[in-house]
Amino acid sequence: MTRTPWTTLPTDDETDRWDAVAEETGRLLATDALARDRANAEPAAELKLLKDSGLANLLIPRQFGGHGGHWSTGLRAVRILARHDASIAQILSYHYCNQASIVFFGDPSRWEHWFSASARGSWLWGDAVNPVDPDLVLTPDGPGYRLNGRKRFATGASTGDVTLVMAAEGEAGARVLASVVEHDRDGVEFAGDWDALGQRLSASGSVDFHDVAIRPEDVLGEVGDEPYSTLVTPGVQLGFANLYLGIAEGALARARELTLQRRGAWLLGTAEHYSRDPFVQRVFGELLSRTAAVEALADRWNTRFDRVIARGADVTAADRTEAEIGIAKLKVVATETALDVAHRVFEVTGSSSARSDVGLDLYWRNVRTHSLHDPVDYKKLEVGANYLTGDVQPITLYT
Template sequence: MTIAPPISPAETGPAEASVAADGSVWRGRADASEIARWTTVAQGVAAALAVDVVERDRSNALPDAPVHLLRDSGLVDLLVPSELGGQGAHWETAFAVARTIARVDASVAQILGYSWLNQACAVFYGADAETANGWLRRSARGHWVWADAFNPVSPDLSFVADGDGYRLNGRKAFATGAAVADVVISGAVAEGGALDGQLVVFALDRGRSGIRQLGDWDNIGYRASASGGVSFEDVIVTRDDVVGIDRDLPFSAVVTPGVQLLFGNIYLGIAEGALAQAAELARKRPNSWFLSGVERYADDPVTHRVFGELVSRTAAVEALADKLNRQYDDAVALGHATTAEDRAAIELAVARLKVVSTEVGLEVASRVFEVTGASSTKTATGLDLHWRNIRTHSLHDPVDYKRIEVGAHFLNGTVQPVSLYT
């Protein structure tokens, strides 16, 4: 798979500190030219992925080639400031990129989106500007892809003092992208040592001794997402591996609405991709139903009605997603000035998107078969890939609890406890 050469960041002279005293690294909003520039790059990536997306899904192989494609395109460095060697783009642009790629391959869009969010932990949890800048600069220099082993429903990891460092043991399930990433980020409560009792966030190179990829991902969807588990067996973690400490600050907790906003955009991208592929199939579908009174299925009023309904609902989700993608840039720009009320506001707004993007994405990816016919269920066609992907990933965390979250706040002003899911 090849695309045009990567776009190089602007020359800005020697690298300088980018994370300000307020703790943020992202300021302002994307302009139309930035979004257009990187959406074009994403379209090139999506076109390259489309060539063999069905075969890669069927093989359940590790997505090594797609990850190289993401590096070569410049997308993995999209959100690193230009003065630190990155592309200096905004979150609105990043979410648009993820949505574009998800229209073709949601697995790869997920790996890329998680890479940005895990990389961003250097800012959200960073102990100081110098440390955060160092992580971002090294990441851009090496074009690192980041993954995580944070899954909060897995047992906690053991993180025990050993000399000047710590020894890490345990396992985490559903570590999306970890088998193909450069860096795996995780966290654990320190037992003993200088960080005793603190929730330490650290980043480890994937090849570190004692880290083992379990290769146990064999689900009906997201098959190319490398979402198997990871085990840690006496892994040595030094102070240099520490990204920061989770001190339950509102700014640090803004990362979770970012994760949920990524999901909403990917679900929307899946719906858009399913509609685009279904429209192509419907236009090529020969003959017509004998009661329709027309010669082609593409002229059948029933076909028009189904597409009209699905396209309209998808457009409504798109409008909400676009609005929230811009708002997220405003939210992260607050840095350490973020209040609990600020964090709750973006959390609740994104929860509403999660509800409707899940519902519409599942409906669209399922109902497109009504207008493409039995022939579209052939394995080689790959129309089912959209439904299998969203059906698998939409179970990440129960959408019913998002409905409850939104309803409880609407009625009683209740805000759910901060977590890695809310």
């Protein structure tokens, strides 16, 4: 039995079309990315670009009013945007996974309702699911519930049209339910407390729920451990890897611009310009090669994720484990490569590139901030333990 709307694989035409859309959207975002980072304001205009471009509706099946795109296409769009504005790329990446909860946790009879409403409004989906916080609580109230509690790091909630909420049913918390809450529902309060080193426009502040009414029709379904539904977490981690890869690619492109703009050459060198200095060329060669290796692995797992998603309810625990471990390997090398690239590009761009108005620091600040989401050492543990003993980590919203 297949329980998924994503049963096909993308064509070259689809990939080319949406790569071009993401490139144009990224180009528009790049014009003032540094100024917006400094202002640290909510990204309202930037998110309108995502809606107007069609990227918000990319993964919604055509029969429900969307563009009928595939996961690999959306992940490539995240990567491309991250070269120019990693905060907006993060919001888009989370949006795809939050929106897909319609399928992962929802009854197929309700897919048309949720997807069609989302497509009509070009909804962006934020989340309140952070598992390291105390659970939000759903208290039974008539046919529905009352939602209370706080979630930190609620990416996209303050700027999204709707928020995906995961909350325990009752004080005992026997079940966790996924629900959808619109931005302006009574009792929803956004703290506006996101002020981080990087990813400053990712709208990742806290959200409080004060006796928020949750109607039966707001509930998508139970968050369980069925293999297909739990693919959402490898999907999230795959989005992270594409985000980091895009940041590395953006840092290299900006460093190339700055290197070519430099005057002259190092006084003790023999080259006539920095771009011809063998030490500069060596650094670029090393960083480009390592980034290309991450790109190859990311492309491999973007494609394989399409294939496993296409199996729907036929996905087995073994399939899920294979995706988890493969994507964990990618997450490790994407994290460490992007961090290394984003700080070592300063070696070839010189002291002038450290000026605040140049903004080369933005790439490092962004990847350093987001890569703290969950410890990369635990991803190494996942991979190593599985290789040595066959152990699989407990399924969580991190594994």
